[in-house]
Amino acid sequence: MSLPKLFLHVQDPLLASDLLALKGVQQYELNVSYQEECWLQQLAISQCDVAIIEVSSADSDSLQGLVDHPLLSQTEFLFFSKGEPAPMLDQLIQKxxxxxxxxxxxxxxxxSSLNEVFNELSVPQQYDNPQASYLDQFGLLVGSSSAMHSLYRTIRKVANTNTNAFIIGESGTGKELIANTLHVVSHRADGPFVAINCGALSPELIDSELFGHVKGAFTGAHKDHQGVFEQAEGGTLFLDEVTEMPFEYQVKLLRVLESGEYKPVGAQQVKKTNVRIVAATNRILSDAIRDDVFREDLYFRLAQFPIMSPPLREREGDACGLAQHFLAYRNAQDGQQKQLSASSLEKISQYSWPGNVRELKHAIERAYILADQTILPEHLITNALNDQAENSKTSGIPIGMRLDDIEKIAILKTLKNNDGNRTDTANQLGISIKTLYNKLDKYEYVQEL
Structure with a gap:
């Protein structure tokens, strides 16, 4: 396992000598800055896990640049100063x-601080006990990779504030688990956690789902209904796939974020909201904003603190650890002692897992059912194999079939493969969710219950 990286920017030779003599420093891979160059730029290039920075009056630009820089959540900082008041540094520490x-x-x-961070970043991996999970856990999240420990530190930092957070990551990386963990480690933990999938909202009922309605507000409103803002009062509201909310309705959400007020449908009285908003998307936000799918001003309101959800392929060692974790819990549930063979672990570690943790969990579930006592590589059915099977089914499409009929087959088969999840289907097909809805309306598609 590679050593965690430590960035050192210290001008005082005596302080530098004292720090370099520490065993806590010697256990890291050391990167020393060039004093004549900007330490923030050097740190961004070095991609270190920990940074020791001696602050001087000449560092105001670097400190200012760090306030909204991704390094703030990715790196653990140890600042040193002579004690002179530094408002910008105080702001960073408070964040x-x-x-x-x-x-x-x-x-x-x-x-002591360096050792604590080192222990978080350096976790040995073992997989020899089918009854045990070897991954670290933080809230509802499990993982021992440096990417996950960086995520844990980010969550701890933002949890102590009321700042809105925006989770960005691929489908299957556990964005709702991140949001829920942010809730349970915050001071709002005693309040409710309410999650809503914005891509599944019916355009006719968005106002009611978000803000509620009073009895008689419209046909079918037979009683008062609490919207998600009221349901989450005092807690956390998770807006999953927020970029899939119809563009024309996003301004209503923006108004609530700006004013802290909303009005249920049909009501005369305005209500104040006290919720933390955590939003999430698997889209590339710059593309969504450019294509007028998502409002830029709404993004800036939601993304006061962006959080990146790492894909499984960037979580070194976690794929095998998660496989063992899922297997251990299934063994405990059924009183079994099934285990993964060495060749299965090798297959798990070498596969890229495009469906991320969700795909891995489903693969282990299927393998558990298929295997007797030892899970072999042939028991591990991945999406890649499913794709090959699907290709074999469609390879017999007759020459001369109309393009719109081929398109319909592709859409409906992909939708079925995703268990009716329209957001994932649209992403796999490379079309917008709005285009998918229009196509399904054209096919008069009715989702099976």
Whole structure:
């Protein structure tokens, strides 16, 4: 396992000497900055896990640049200063950047902090006990990779604030689990956690679902209904796939975020909201904004603190760990002792898992059913194999079939393969969710219950 990386930017030679003598520093792969160059730019290039920065009056631009920089959530900072008031540094520490040590420095405390972070980043992997899971857990999340520990630190930092968060990541990476973990480790943990899939909202009922309605507000409104803002009062509201909300309705959500007020359909009284908003999408946001699918001003309101959900292929070692984790819990549930063969673990580690954790979990579930006592590579059915099977089914499409008929087959088969999930279907087909809805309306498609 590679060593975590430590970035060192210290100008005082005595302080540098004291720090370099610490065993806590020696256990990292050390990257020393060039003093004449901007340390923020060097840190961004080095991609280090921990940064020791000695702050001087000349660092105001770098500190300012760090406020909204992705490094703030990806890196654990240890700042050193002579104690002179530095409002920008205070702001960074209040946002959870890390530690601020003021002279005279307590080197034992510094070493303790470095050891704590090192232990988080360096976790040995073992998979020899079918009854045990070896992955670290934080809230509802499991994973021992550096990418996941970076995510844990990010969640801890934002959890102590009321800041809105925007989770960005591929389908199947566990964005709702991230949102729920953010809720349970925050001061809103005693309040409700309410999740809603914005892509599944009927355009006719969006106002009612978000803001509620009173009895008699429209045909079929036989009683009062609480919208998700009211249901989540005092807690967290998770807006999943928020970029799939119809464009013309996004302005209504924006108004609530700006004013903190909303009015149920048919009501005369305005209500105040007290919720933290956590939104999520698997889209590339720049494309969604460019294509007028998502409002840029709404993005800036929601993304006060962006959180990246890492794909499984970037979580070194976690694929095998998660496979063992899912298997251990299934073994415990059924009183079994099934285990993964070495060749199965090799297959798991080498596969790219385009469907991320969701695909891996489904693969382990299927393999558990197929295997007797040992899960072999042939028991691990992945989406790649499913795609090959689907290709064999469609390879016999007659020459001369109308293009719109071929398109219909592709859409309906992809929708069925995704268990009716329209957002995933649209993404796989490379079309917008609006286009998919229009196509399904044309086919008079009715989803099976």
């Amino acid at each position: 959870g950047a890390g530690f601020h040590y003021r002279a005279p420095f307590n080197v034992k405390s510094v070493e």
